[in-house]
Amino acid sequence: MKEILKELEDRRAQARLGGGQKRIDAQHARGKLTARERIEVLLDEGSFEEMDMFVTHRCTDFGMEKMSYPGDGVVTGSGTINGRLVYVFSQDFTVFGGSLSETHAQKICKVMDMAMRVGAPVIGLNDSGGARIQEGVASLAGYADVFQRNVLASGVVPQISVIMGPCAGGAVYSPAMTDMIFMVKDSSYMFVTGPDVVKTVTNEVVTQEELGGAITHSTKSAVADKAFENDVEALMQTRRMFDFLPLNNREAAPVRPSFDGADRVELSLDSVVPSNPNKPYDMHEVIEKIVDEGDFFELQPLHARNMIIGLARMEGQTVGIVANQPMVLAGCLDIDSSKKAARFVRFCDCFNIPILTLVDVPGFLPGTAQEHGGIIKHGAKLLFAFGEATVPKITVITRKAYGGAYDVMSSKHLRGDMNYAWPTAEIAVMGAKGAVEIIYRAERDDADKIAERTKAYESHFANPFVAASKGFIDEVIMPHSTRKRICRSLQVLKTKSLENPWKKHDNIPL
Ligand code: HXC
Numbered sequence: 001m002k003e004i005l006k007e008l009e010d011r012r013a014q015a016r017l018g019g020g021q022k023r024i025d026a027q028h029a030r031g032k033l034t035a036r037e038r039i040e041v042l043l044d045e046g047s048f049e050e051m052d053m054f055v056t057h058r059c060t061d062f063g064m065e066k067m068s069y070p071g072d073g074v075v076t077g078s079g080t081i082n083g084r085l086v087y088v089f090s091q092d093f094t095v096f097g098g099s100l101s102e103t104h105a106q107k108i109c110k111v112m113d114m115a116m117r118v119g120a121p122v123i124g125l126n127d128s129g130g131a132r133i134q135e136g137v138a139s140l141a142g143y144a145d146v147f148q149r150n151v152l153a154s155g156v157v158p159q160i161s162v163i164m165g166p167c168a169g170g171a172v173y174s175p176a177m178t179d180m181i182f183m184v185k186d187s188s189y190m191f192v193t194g195p196d197v198v199k200t201v202t203n204e205v206v207t208q209e210e211l212g213g214a215i216t217h218s219t220k221s222a223v224a225d226k227a228f229e230n231d232v233e234a235l236m237q238t239r240r241m242f243d244f245l246p247l248n249n250r251e252a253a254p255v256r257p258s259f260d261g262a263d264r265v266e267l268s269l270d271s272v273v274p275s276n277p278n279k280p281y282d283m284h285e286v287i288e289k290i291v292d293e294g295d296f297f298e299l300q301p302l303h304a305r306n307m308i309i310g311l312a313r314m315e316g317q318t319v320g321i322v323a324n325q326p327m328v329l330a331g332c333l334d335i336d337s338s339k340k341a342a343r344f345v346r347f348c349d350c351f352n353i354p355i356l357t358l359v360d361v362p363g364f365l366p367g368t369a370q371e372h373g374g375i376i377k378h379g380a381k382l383l384f385a386f387g388e389a390t391v392p393k394i395t396v397i398t399r400k401a402y403g404g405a406y407d408v409m410s411s412k413h414l415r416g417d418m419n420y421a422w423p424t425a426e427i428a429v430m431g432a433k434g435a436v437e438i439i440y441r442a443e444r445d446d447a448d449k450i451a452e453r454t455k456a457y458e459s460h461f462a463n464p465f466v467a468a469s470k471g472f473i474d475e476v477i478m479p480h481s482t483r484k485r486i487c488r489s490l491q492v493l494k495t496k497s498l499e500n501p502w503k504k505h506d507n508i509p510l
Contacts, residue, residue, distance in 0.1 A: 011054065011070065012053065014070060015053045015054065015069075015070035015071050016036060018034065018035065018036075018069065018071065018073075018092045018094040018095050019069060019092070019093075019094030019095040019096070020094065023093075023094035023095075024094055026094075027093055027094055030187060031186070031187055031230065031231075032093070032127070032164065032165060032187055032231060033164075033231045033232070034092065034094065035074070035075045035090040035091060035092035035093070035094075035098075035125065035127070036075055036090070036092075038090050038125050038164065038231060038235060039075060039077075039079070039088055039090050039125070041231070041232055041235040041236070042079075042081070042088065042123065042125070042235045042238060042239065043079035043080060043081060043086070043088065044079065044080045044081060044082065044083065047079040047080040048077055048078075048079040048088075049077050049078050049079060050075065050076070050077040051076050051077045051078075051107070051110065051111065052071070052076055052107045052110065053070060053071055053075075054070045054071070055070070055071060055072050055103050055106075055107055056068040056069065056070060056071075056072055056103065057072050057101045057102070057103050057104070057132070057135070058102060058103060059101065059102075059132070059134050059135045059138070061134055061135075062134045064134050064135075069095045069096075071092065071095065072095065072101055072103045072104045072107070073091060073092050073095035073096050073097075073098050073099060073100075073101065073104050073128075073132075074089055074090065074091050074092060074098070074100075074104045074107050074108060075088075075089070075090045075092060076088065076089045076090075076107045076108065076110065076111045077111065078111070078114070078120070081239050081242045081243070082239070082242075082243055084242075084247060084254065085118070085120040085247065086120055086121050086122070086123055086242065087111040087112070087114060087115040087120055087121070087122045087123070088111070088122070088123050088124075088125070089107065089108045089111055089122075089124050089125070090124075090125040090127075091104075091125065091126055091127045091128045091165075092127075093127045093128070093129075093165050093166075096129070096132060097128065097129030097166075098127045098128035098129060098165065098166075099128055099129045099130060099131065099132040099133065099139070100128060100130065100131055100132055100139055100142055100143060100171065101132040101135050101138070101139055101142065102135060102138040102139065102141065102142050104132070104142065105139070105141075105142025105143065105145055105146055106142070106145075108124070108146050109145050109146060109149055112146070112149040112150075112153060113149065115153065115157050116149075116152065116153050116156055116157060119156075119157060119247055119248035119250065119251070120157060120247050120248065121157050121158040121159065121160065121242065121245065121247060121248075122153065122157060122158075122159050122160070122178075123159075123160045123161075123162065123238065123242075124159070124160070124161045124162070124174070124175065124178070125162050125164055126161060126162065126163045126164060126165070126167045126171075126174075126175060126188075127163075127164045127165030127166070127167075127188075128165065128166060128167060128171060129166055129168075130166070130167075130168050130169045130170075130171045131143065131169065131170070131171070140170070143170055143171065143173075143174070146174050147173060147174055147177065150174055150177040150178060151177060154177060154178075154179075154350075155249055155350040156248060156249050157247070157248045157249070158179050158180075158245045158246075158247075158248075158351060159177075159178035159179050159180075160178060160179060160180045160182070160238060160241070160242070161174070161175035161178045161180065161181045161182070162181075162182045162183075162184075162234055162235070162238055163175060163181060163182070163183045163184065163188040163189075163190055163214075163224070164184050164187065164188055164231055164234065165187060165188055166188075166189060167188065167189070167190045168189070168190065168191055168192075168194055168212075169192065169193075170192075172190045172191070172192060172223075175190070176223065179347055180225045180241070180299070181217075181223060181224045181225055182224065182225060182226050182227075182228060182234050182237065182238060183213075183214035183217060183218065183224045183226070183227050183228070183234075184214060184227075184228055184229075184230060184231055184234050185213070185214040185215065185227050185228065185229055185230075186209070186213070186214070187230075187231075188213070188214055189208045189209065189211070189212040189213050189214075190212045190217060190223060190224075191208075191211050191212035194208065194211070195207060195208055195211055198211065214227035214228075215227060218300070218302050218303060219302045219303055220303070222300055222303040222304070222336065222339070222340060225299045225300050226299060226300070226301070227302075240297060241297055241311070243256065244297060244311040244313070244318045244353075245318070245351060245353075246318075246351050246352055246353075248351075249350055249351060249352070251352070252317075252352055253317065253318035253351070253352065253353055254318075255315075255316040255317050256313060256316045257316060258292040258293065258313060258315060258316040259293065260292045260293050262314075262315045262483070262484065262487035262488070263483075263484045263487070264483055264484070265480050265481060265483075265484065266289045266290070266479075266480050266482070266483060267480045268289065268480075269286065269289055269290075269479035269480050269482060270478065270479045270480050272285060272286060272289075272398075272479065273398060273399050273422065273424040273479075277399070277400070277426070277462075280326040280327045280330070280331075281326055281327070282325075282326075282327050283308055283323045283324065283325045283326060283327070283331070283358060283360065283398075284296070284308065284325075286323070286358060286398065287308065287310075287312065287321055287323060287358065289483075290314075290356075290482055290483045290486065291312035291313060291314060291319070291321070291483075292312065292313040292314060292315070292316065295312060295313065296310055296311075296312045296321070297310050297311045297312065298310035299311070299344065300340055303336065303340065304334070304336035304337040304339075304340045305325060305327075305328040306324065306325050306328040306329040306330075306331055306332060306333075306334065306337045307322070307323070307324060307325060307333075307336075307337035307338075307340050307341050308321065308322075308323040308324075308325050309321065309322055309323075309340060309341055309344040311353070314356075314483070314486055314487050314490055315487050315490065315491070317354070317490060318353050318354075319353065319354050319355070319356045319490070320344060320345070320347070320348035320353045320354070320355045320356070321355075321356050321357075321358070322341050322344060322345060322355060322356070322357045322358070322409075322410070323357070323358035323359075323360075324358065324359055324360045324361045324409070326360045326399070329365060330362050331360045331361050331362065331400070332361060332362050332363055332364060332365045332405070333361060333363070333364050333365065333379060333382070333405050333408065334364070334365040334370055334375065335370060335373050335374065335375050335378040335379075338375070338378045338379045338381055338382040339378050339381060339382075341382050341385075342378075342381035342382040342384070342385040343381075343385075345382070345385035345386055345389055346385050346388075346389070348389070348391060349385070349388070349389040349390065349391050352391060353391060354391050354392035354393070354394070354490055354493065355386075355389060355391060355392070355393050355394070355410065356394050356395075356396070356486060357386075357393065357394070357395040357396070357409055357410035357416075358395075358396050358398060359395060359396065359397040359398065359400075359401050359406075359409045359410075360397075360398050360399040360400050360401075361400055361401060361402065361405040361406070361409055362400045362402050362405070362431070363402045363403045363404070363405045363430070363431075364379060364403070364404060364405055377509045378509075379404075379408065380509045381508060381509055381510075382408050383407070383408045383414070384506075384508045384509060385508070386408065386409070386410045386414045387414045387415070388500060388506060388508075389415075390415075390496075390498040390499065390500060391496075392417050392489075392490060392493035392494075392496050393410050393414075393415065393416045393417050393418075394416070394417060394418045394419075394420070394486055394489050394490070394493075395409065395410045395411065395412075395416045395418070395419045395420065396420045396421070396422070396477075396482060396486070397419075397420070397421040397422065397425040397427060397464065397473070398422050398424065398425065398479075399422070399424050399425060399426060400425075400426050401421075401425060401426070401427045401428075402426070402427075402428055402429070402430055402431060403429055403430050406427060411472070412471070412472045412473070412474070413472070415498070417489065417493055417496065418474050418475075418485075418489040418493075419472065419473050419474050420473065420474065420475055420476070420477045420482070420485060421464035421467065421468065421473045421475075421476050421477070422464070422476070422477065422478075422479045422482075423463075423464065423476055423478075423479075424479075425463065425464035425467075425473075425476070426461070426462040426463065426464075427461070427463075427464055427466065427467040427472075427473070428461035428462065428466075429461075432454045432455075432457040432458040432461070432462065433454050435457055435461075436450055436453045436454045436457050437450070439453075440453050464476050
């Protein structure tokens with residue numbers, strides 16, 4: 001019996017070595033952790049339950065029958081993060097470069113199926129040279145099996161991808177369909193075709209980092225939601241973000257104890273909006289002063305910075321925050337910011353996360369670049385996302401809410417549950433100057449007259465009271481009591497029940 005037990009221990013020890021000590025050392029020399037070390041950092045200590053440790057590939061071409069590693073290049077199983085269940089797969093670059101074989105894919109599919117069955121999130125730690133070249137089409141089939149599960153799991157359980165090494169070719173499309181992508185700076189990259197193919201086809205010379213590194217994807221392409229300095233930071237931040245999320249689409253997000261009183265008054269908010277309407281202020285400051293302990297997990301902080309999105313808590317309950325940022329492009333809506341916020345609103349709605357919208361928007365960004373780039377369709381994404389969302393929606397207009405952008409930003413008309421305005425709010429169809437130049441076109445050469453008309457228009461419309469008199473704003477509130485108001489509303493809205501008409505699915509303008 002002892003010998004049998006020892007054999008199991010020996011086999012386990014061999015599997016834990018992956019592609020061998022030399023390759024583990026090479027992984028460390030690149031500043032990367034191994035697949036197993038990453039799981040240890042990600043999960044609660046001792047919580048990992050491994051599955052399929054002894055699975056090997058079935059390929060017999062190219063001498064592969066003589067080269068087989070237990071586990072086949074991916075470590076899979078379940079564990080907990082702060083006591084809550086999660087399924088994990090972690091690709092092992094020391095085994096055939098973490099490349100995906102038929103059996104490697106089957107292991108990933110197995111944990112995804114389990115996760116969907118029991119209602120727990122899936123976190124994928126990606127570090128792979130792509131399709132296992134020796135296996136050819138069997139590997140492509142494996143990818144497609146994973147893709148199909150990504151689609152089925154979307155909106156059912158949260159799916160998070162952490163890119164910690166290469167992720168190239170069609171392999172990028174699995175993370176692309178998950179809810180969130182985090183990347184590690186300098187050691188991870190994602191592209192559909194690498195620098196060599198780019199050079200051959202387009203003659204462009206570009207490095208891996210420029211083409212698809214963490215900075216590129218978290219600033220330009222928005223493929224990644226966040227970039228981190230190293231493996232440990234990426235994994236610790238993944239733990240932090242996981243804590244905001246429910247386990248699946250039927251559960252509420254966990255409530256974490258908060259030491260921040262729900263009725264905390266924040267007097268400094270009374271002076272945050274400058275008296276000059278053209279002067280910016282930092283909406284981050286408003287967010288941090290409203291949410292529990294100023295703890296805000298921002299997503300895509302370096303892309304479309306005129307829109308802020310992220311997760312925070314109010315009285316311990318997770319909320320998704322969508323906010324215009326007056327510091328960048330005056331907070332206007334454009335293609336990138338609309339797409340950024342629209343996907344986030346839909347994410348929150350999938351996973352029962354109430355949405356808090358902070359509005360200071362002068363309108364849509366004008367120009368041929370925007371029109372030709374399809375701002376009509378992309379702006380509609382955000383309008384659609386807010387309009388279809390059935391989670392509790394609370395809106396606070398801090399300053400400007402002009403034109404179509406007023407409607408879009410979770411207005412009362414899009415089933416906003418509680419729509420507040422600060423006394424500094426200006427809610428109007430367009431800016432006073434533009435409005436006067438149209439209504440009083442005949443007087444446009446008389447500067448004094450136009451100035452007088454502009455002033456009159458401003459004093460009539462540049463306030464929240466016209467909208468409030470029509471019930472489009474539920475209450476004009478003191479900025480210092482914003483947190484209190486939101487906390488109360490969220491309490492009331494806990495029992496909100498709203499359903500959209502039955503449909504197979506909607507047809508959001510993609
Ligand atoms: C099999 C692979 C492999 C792969 C790497 N290896 N990629 N084995 N299939 N796709 C093996 C190497 O042979 C090597 O084995 C070990 O992994 C480490 O690779 P190195 O090249 O030494 O590492 P590095 O210099 O860091 O380069 C990493 C790399 C490079 C950039 C990922 O290996 C690479 O370019 N690989 C091929 C990438 C690729 O073309 N993949 C297929 C794309 S098509 P030893 O034994 O020496 O340790 C695709 C289609 C998917 O993915 C479609 C889905 C729809």
